[in-house]
Amino acid sequence: MTEGTEMPLKNDVFLRALLRQPTARTPVWMMRQAGRYLPEYRRVRERAGSFMALCRTPELACEVTLQPLERFALDAAILFSDILTIPDAMGLELEFVEGEGPRFGRPLRTAAAVRRLPIPDPERDLAYVPAAVRLIKRRLEGKVPLIGFAGSPWTLATYMVEGGGSREFRRIKGLLFEQPQVLHELLGKLADAVALYLNAQIAAGVDAVMIFDTWGGVLARHHYREFSLAYAGRVLAQLQCRREGRTIPTIFFTKGGGQWLEAMMDAGYDALGLDWTTDLGEARRRVGHRVALQGNLDPMTLYGPIEVIRAEVRRVLAEFGRGNGHVFNLGHGILPDVDPEHAGAMIAAVHEFSPAFHAISPEFSQESAL
Ligand code: CP3
Numbered sequence: 350m351t352e353g354t355e356m357p358l359k360n361d362v363f364l365r366a367l368l369r370q371p372t373a374r375t376p377v378w379m380m381r382q383a384g385r386y387l388p389e390y391r392r393v394r395e396r397a398g399s400f401m402a403l404c405r406t407p408e409l410a411c412e413v414t415l416q417p418l419e420r421f422a423l424d425a426a427i428l429f430s431d432i433l434t435i436p437d438a439m440g441l442e443l444e445f446v447e448g449e450g451p452r453f454g455r456p457l458r459t460a461a462a463v464r465r466l467p468i469p470d471p472e473r474d475l476a477y478v479p480a481a482v483r484l485i486k487r488r489l490e491g492k493v494p495l496i497g498f499a500g501s502p503w504t505l506a507t508y509m510v511e512g513g514g515s516r517e518f519r520r521i522k523g524l525l526f527e528q529p530q531v532l533h534e535l536l537g538k539l540a541d542a543v544a545l546y547l548n549a550q551i552a553a554g555v556d557a558v559m560i561f562d563t564w565g566g567v568l569a570r571h572h573y574r575e576f577s578l579a580y581a582g583r584v585l586a587q588l589q590c591r592r593e594g595r596t597i598p599t600i601f602f603t604k605g606g607g608q609w610l611e612a613m614m615d616a617g618y619d620a621l622g623l624d625w626t627t628d629l630g631e632a633r634r635r636v637g638h639r640v641a642l643q644g645n646l647d648p649m650t651l652y653g654p655i656e657v658i659r660a661e662v663r664r665v666l667a668e669f670g671r672g673n674g675h676v677f678n679l680g681h682g683i684l685p686d687v688d689p690e691h692a693g694a695m696i697a698a699v700h701e702f703s704p705a706f707h708a709i710s711p712e713f714s715q716e717s718a719l
Contacts, residue, residue, distance in 0.1 A: 355554075355592075355593050355595075356486075356490060356491035357491055358491050358493070358494055358556070359491050359492055359493075360424060360492065360493045360494075361494065362374065362376040362424050363376040363378065363424040363425040363493070363494050363557070363676060364494050364556060364557060364596075364598055365673075366641060366673060366674060366675060366676050367557060367598035367600065367619050367620045367641050367643075367676060368596065368598055368619060368641070369638065369640075369641050369673050369674035370673060371673050371707070372673060372707060373704060373707055374699075374700065374703040374704045374707055375666060375669075375675050375676070375677050375699055375703035375706065375707070376424035376425065376676050376677065377423065377424055377676070377677040377678070377695075377696050377699040377700075378423050378424055378425040378426075378427065378496070378676070378678060379417070379423070379678060379679050379682075379683050379692065379695075379696075380427075380678060380679055380681060380682040380683065381682030381683045382417040382421075382423065382427060382683065382692075383413045383414055383416055383417055383427070383429045384682070384683065384685065385685035386683055386684065386685055386686065386687045386688075386689055386692065387416055387417065387420070387689055388689075389416050390413050390416055393409055393412055393413050393416075394413075396409070397409050399445065400431075400445045401437075401443065401444070401445065403429070404429070404430050404431055404434065404477070405477045406477070407477055407480040407481040407483075407484050408484065410428075410429045410430065410477075410481040410484075410485075411429075411481055411484045411485045411488055413429045414426055414427070414428060414429040414481075414485050414495075415485070415488060415489070418492070418493065420689065420693065421692065421693055421696045422696055422697070422700060423493065423696065424493055424494075425493050425494050425495070425496050425557070426485065426489060426493055426494070426495045426496065427495070427496040427498065427559075428478075428481060428482060428485065428495060428496065428497050428498065428550070428555065429481070430478055430481065430498075431451075432498070432499060432500030432504065432505065432561055432563075433451050433500070433505070433508060434475055434478060434546075435469060435475070435499065435500070435505060435539070435542050435543065435546055436453065436505055436508065436509045438469035438474040438475050439466050439467060439468075439469060439509075439542070440455065440466075440467070441453040441454070441455050441456065441457065441509060442454030442455050449513075449514075450513060450514045451508060451513055451514065452512065452513040453508070453509065453512050453513060456509065456510065456511070456512030456513075457509045457510050457535070458510075460528065460531045460534075463531055463534055463535045463538075464534070466535070466538055468538055468541055468542045468545065469542055469545070469546070470545070471545055471546045471548075471549035471550075472549055475546060475549070478546070478549070478550065478553075479549050479550065479552070479553035480553075482495065482497065482550055482553035482554050482555055483553050483554060485554075486553070486554035486555075494556035494557055495554065495555050495556050495557075496555060496556070496557050496558070496559055497547060497550035497551065497555030497557070497558045497559075498558060498559045498560070498561060499543045499546055499547050499558070499560060499561070499584075500543070500560070500561050500562075500563070501543075501560050501561065501562035501563075501565065501577060501580065501581050501584075501601075501603075502535075502536045502537075502539035502540045502543060502577075502580035502581070502583075502584065503536065503562060503564065503565055503568075503576050503577035503580060503581075504561060504562050504563045504564045504565065504577075505539050505543070506521060506532065506535050506536055506539060507521045507564045507567075509535075510524055510535075518564070518567055525572065525576065532576065533576075536576060536579075536580045537580070537583070539580065540580040540583040540584050540587075541583075541587070543560075543584045544583075544584045544586075544587035544588060545587075547584070547588055548587070548588060548589050551588070551589055551590075551592060551597050552589075552592075555597070556595075556597065557597060557598045557599070557600065558588070558597060558598075558599050558600070559599075559600040559601075559602060559622070560581055560584065560599075560600070560601050560602065560618075561602055562577055562581065562601065562602060562603040562604070562606070563604050564604070565577040565578075565603035565604065565605065565606055566603060566604050566605020566606055567605070570608075570609065570612075573603075573606075573609055573612070574612055577603065578609075578612060578613065578615070578616050581601055581616045581618075582615075582616045582617060585599060585601075585616060585617050585618060586617075598619040598620065598641075599618045599619050599620070600618060600619065600620040600621070600622055600643055601613060601616055601618035601620070601621055601622065602621070602622025602623075602643070603622075604624050604681060605624060605626070606621075606623075606624075607623055607624065607626055607627025607632065608627075610627075610632055610635050610636060611635065611636075614636055614639055614640055618640065619640060619641060620640055620641035620642065620643050620676065621636070621640050621641075621642055621643065622642075622643045622644055622645075622678070623642060623643065623644035623645040623680065624644065624645060624680035624681055625644070625645050625646060625647035625648075625679075625680030625681075626680070627644075627645060628668060629642060629644065629645055629665060629668040629669045629675070630668040630669060630670055633669055633670065633674075633675075638674075640674075641674040641675065641676065642669065642674065642675055642676070643675075643676040643677075643678050644665075644676075644677075644678050644679070644680050645665065645678070645679075645680040646661060646662065646665050646677075646678070646679050646680060646695065647661075647679075647680055648679045648680060648681050648682065648683055648684055648687075649684075650695075651679075651683065651684070651687045651688075651691045651692060651695060652684075652687065652691070653691075655690075655691065655694045658691060658694050658695050658698065659694065659698045659702075662677075662695055662698035662699055662702060663698070663702050665677065666699070666702055666703055666706055667706075669706070670706065671706050671707070672706070672707075673707070677699045677703070
């Protein structure tokens with residue numbers, strides 16, 4: 350894959366937008382685009398037996414990665430996997446309980462356990478992930494770019510210390526206030542593990558990488574810098590963001606991070622993901638030309654009627670305004686009971702409405718025709 354045999358991409362609108370290069374329209378993909386809202390996904394998951402079996406079988410992970418692309422005119426595929434593969438490979442024994450979400454058989458509860466935590470070798474301990482990437486890249490035949498991803502060190506730490514999902518984050522916040530040096534040790538290890546993991550995905554063929562900082566927004570502002578952002582920066586500093594002369598763009602998404610845009614920019618990623626609570630136009634004015642923006646339709650919009658979905662797509666595009674550097678997405682993952690036709694209407698509306706925000710102005714085109 351990486352030895353000079355790389356297939357040229359037929360559609361690079363997504364990668365160009367991340368690097369703020371000119372495009373004829375706004376690219377679009379959806380967080381969780383391969384997932385339970387698709388009946389064909391539910392069938393393959395049934396066949397796999399469990400969510401983790403699906404992740405661990407490259408042939409099936411490849412199949413579900415490609416499913417949404419067969420239905421919709423998406424501008425990117427995203428590797429089918431999960432952010433919690435790293436803690437699983439560290440020995441925490443990940444399981445998904447039906448209707449309950451992720452849970453660890455052996456959550457992290459002591460400083461000694463943090464000290465003992467191994468840093469996984471992705472080609473040995475997570476070999477199913479680069480294997481899935483290589484297979485998906487072959488099957489994609491350069492149709493669209495493939496996004497690789499990982500959780501942010503802070504978000505991974507919250508799941509590892511809480512032992513699963515959480516509402517109050519009592520254990521991880523307890524650790525933060527009582528033994529911050531232990532938390533720093535954990536976050537440092539996770540940053541190095543995430544960087545190795547993403548570099549393995551890049552070497553296997555992904556065309557862009559995204560960090561999901563789902564729980565960065567639960568921190569106080571100064572703690573966000575110290576415990577989330579600093580380690581997102583430590584990940585980026587170790588990434589090999591070029592392959593065969595091409596740049597591998599990077600995206601950083603903190604849910605609830607819109608209030609800290611300037612700080613997020615300092616982490617150095619090419620693009621920032623925004624949830625729906627931030628005004629995209631205001632965000633654009635704040636970041637200027639320094640980063641691209643990805644987002645930010647409220648995922649609940651997809652429960653509404655098609656006409657409302659179309660109007661909301663137009664509103665998001667207008668909020669960003671004319672010009673380059675916007676990747677259309679939901680502000681968080683698509684929900685499992687959304688009607689796939691409503692997702693299709695959103696994607697079609699981006700294709701229909703966005704060229705007007707990229708067209709060169711009439712005066713300019715007249716001039717260039719002279
Ligand atoms: O299509 C894609 O976006 C790629 C696949 C992907 C999944 N998880 C598949 C998945 C990605 C990028 C993720 C990231 C992820 N996983 C995050 C960060 C993004 C976010 O949503 O904030 C987080 C926090 C996780 C952890 C996780 N995995 C949770 C909390 C859950 C259970 C919640 C739920 O939706 O049931 C999962 C399971 C999971 N990961 C599913 C999918 C499709 C559902 C599993 C199933 O089939 O039952």
